[in-house]
Amino acid sequence: AQSVTQLGSHVSVSEGALVLLRCNYSSSVPPYLFWYVQYPNQGLQLLLKYTTGATLVKGINGFEAEFKKSETSFHLTKPSAHMSDAAEYFCAVNVANAGGTSYGKLTFGQGTILTVHP
Amino acid sequence: NAGVTQTPKFQVLKTGQSMTLQCAQDMNHEYMSWYRQDPGMGLRLIHYSVGAGITDQGEVPNGYNVSRSTTEDFPLRLLSAAPSQTSVYFCASSRTGDRKNTIYFGEGSWLTVV
Numbered sequence: 245a246q247s248v249t250q251l252g253s254h255v256s257v258s259e260g261a262l263v264l265l266r267c268n269y270s271s272s273v274p275p276y277l278f279w280y281v282q283y284p285n286q287g288l289q290l291l292l293k294y295t296t297g298a299t300l301v302k303g304i305n306g307f308e309a310e311f312k313k314s315e316t317s318f319h320l321t322k323p324s325a326h327m328s329d330a331a332e333y334f335c336a337v338n339v340a341n342a343g344g345t346s347y348g349k350l351t352f353g354q355g356t357i358l359t360v361h362p
Numbered sequence: 363n364a365g366v367t368q369t370p371k372f373q374v375l376k377t378g379q380s381m382t383l384q385c386a387q388d389m390n391h392e393y394m395s396w397y398r399q400d401p402g403m404g405l406r407l408i409h410y411s412v413g414a415g416i417t418d419q420g421e422v423p424n425g426y427n428v429s430r431s432t433t434e435d436f437p438l439r440l441l442s443a444a445p446s447q448t449s450v451y452f453c454a455s456s457r458t459g460d461r462k463n464t465i466y467f468g469e470g471s472w473l474t475v476v
Contacts, residue, residue, distance in 0.1 A: 253402060276461040287452065287469040288405075295462040334404060338461045347412055348393030348456040349420070350465055352404035 246271040246337040250353035258361050263322040265356050267335030276338040277318045283331045330360045368453050368468035375443040375475045383438040383471050385453030393456045394436040398449040411436055443475045
């Protein structure tokens with residue numbers, strides 16, 4: 245079974261400051277991890293994903309995340325926040341059985357609302 | 363590029379009414395699913411389908427029915443709406459079950475049951 249925990253339901257930063265959104269996972273099989281962003285009254289947009297290979301993953305809008313197996317973490321960062329980054333962010337893990345078979349399903353964290361102050 | 367299309371975007375229902383949320387994708391994806399989003403709970407899987415004619419339950423299936431008669435469409439039916447079903451509903455699709463595949467989401471359907 246796989247699960248995801250996002251630490252902090254609300255994060256507030258000043259424009260230009262570092263953004264750090266925390267995500268920890270639990271998985272009995274090698275995890276495939278995703279970050280999605282949701283702007284108000286809109287759907288989910290994929291920011292980035294980790295499958296295999298390089299543990300530092302770069303995504304859209306200047307975001308990146310690092311997969312750390314020893315810490316079971318996949319934290320999302322951006323060096324300099326912009327007002328347009330204000331949104332809700334979701335970490336998710338692709339659900340798979342012991343044999344690695346997936347059915348196109350995701351298990352999500354609780355979400356983190358990012359507020360950016362001028 | 364239509365992607366995943368959901369209708370309606372907003373709906374208000376009275377308790378006990380029935381309705382169907384429509385979902386269609388034009389990417390020839392095999393896998394489709396429905397999630398509901400509630401504050402502080404992220405998204406939770408309601409039902410999913412791995413191909414036409416094949417559906418299965420997710421984490422929170424009670425009160426919802428689905429069918430998959432075509433590859434493109436995956437409607438979600440509420441047979442007798444309850445206030446607890448007030449939520450935002452998202453349809454999603456992916457090309458296959460390969461875990462590397464991106465899962466695409468629709469724009470969401472905001473449902474209020476009064």
